[in-house]
Amino acid sequence: DQQVKQNSPSLSVQEGRISILNCDYTNSMFDYFLWYKKYPAEGPTFLISISSIKDKNEDGRFTVFLNKSAKHLSLHIVPSQPGDSAVYFCAASGAVRGGADGLTFGKGTHLIIQP
Amino acid sequence: DSGVTQTPKHLITATGQRVTLRCSPRSGDLSVYWYQQSLDQGLQFLIQYYNGEERAKGNILERFSAQQFPDLHSELNLSSLELGDSALYFCASSVYPGGLGELFFGEGSRLTVL
Numbered sequence: 001d002q003q004v005k006q007n008s009p010s011l012s013v014q015e016g017r018i019s020i021l022n023c024d025y026t027n028s029m030f031d032y033f034l035w036y037k038k039y040p041a042e043g044p045t046f047l048i049s050i051s052s053i054k055d056k057n058e059d060g061r062f063t064v065f066l067n068k069s070a071k072h073l074s075l076h077i078v079p080s081q082p083g084d085s086a087v088y089f090c091a092a093s094g095a096v097r098g099g100a101d102g103l104t105f106g107k108g109t110h111l112i113i114q115p
Numbered sequence: 116d117s118g119v120t121q122t123p124k125h126l127i128t129a130t131g132q133r134v135t136l137r138c139s140p141r142s143g144d145l146s147v148y149w150y151q152q153s154l155d156q157g158l159q160f161l162i163q164y165y166n167g168e169e170r171a172k173g174n175i176l177e178r179f180s181a182q183q184f185p186d187l188h189s190e191l192n193l194s195s196l197e198l199g200d201s202a203l204y205f206c207a208s209s210v211y212p213g214g215l216g217e218l219f220f221g222e223g224s225r226l227t228v229l
Contacts, residue, residue: 034217038184043117043205043220044158089157102148102171103218107157 006106019077023090030092121221131196140208
């Protein structure tokens with residue numbers, strides 16, 4: 001049972017436009033969410049996170065939005081650049097539970113930025 | 116460079132065999148996590164160690180085991196290997212024992228079972 005779902009395996013966006021990556025979760029105990037980016041032949045790297053006490057967190061071109069009632073979060077990249085082409089993983093943690101079971105990851109969305 | 120080192124990078128072996136994957140965490144990180152990424156799957160959490168002690172178990176098979184040594188490096192042992200064990204195995208480390216904060220991932224060990 002997938003507790004963190006990324007329903008779009010891939011997404012193609014034109015350079016300069018906005019990229020929106022979506023993620024849904026089912027476990028109401030999750031209260032800390034992260035996005036990781038992965039290039040081929042490399043490990044995932046941390047991008048941005050958000051705590052459940054917030055509904056938005058911004059870092060440069062990257063903004064994460066959290067809608068707790070819908071159990072949905074999204075990552076916005078504006079403007080999209082060629083170097084953003086990568087696989088993006090959504091991850092969740094139950095900090096209230098001490099997060100001792102590690103992060104739960106989605107299957108990832110392959111973002112392709114078209115020139 | 117995340118500071119997490121995994122060896123070997125690639126490993127090809129036969130069914131029924133046993134392999135050991137090694138991970139050196141970032142300097143100062145006490146937590147080590149192991150994840151498995153199979154084809155078309157996300158990162159599946161296997162097991163976590165914190166300062167030498169097992170802290171949490173995920174979807175780890177009984178044929179798999181791990182440990183964290185006093186110098187904080189960790190090893191993941193995979194035995195009686197099956198074709199379905201072919202995957203990318205990632206190690207990650209963090210300062211915190213729990214799930215808060217980012218994890219720093221190594222480049223992974225790609226295991227192919229023939």
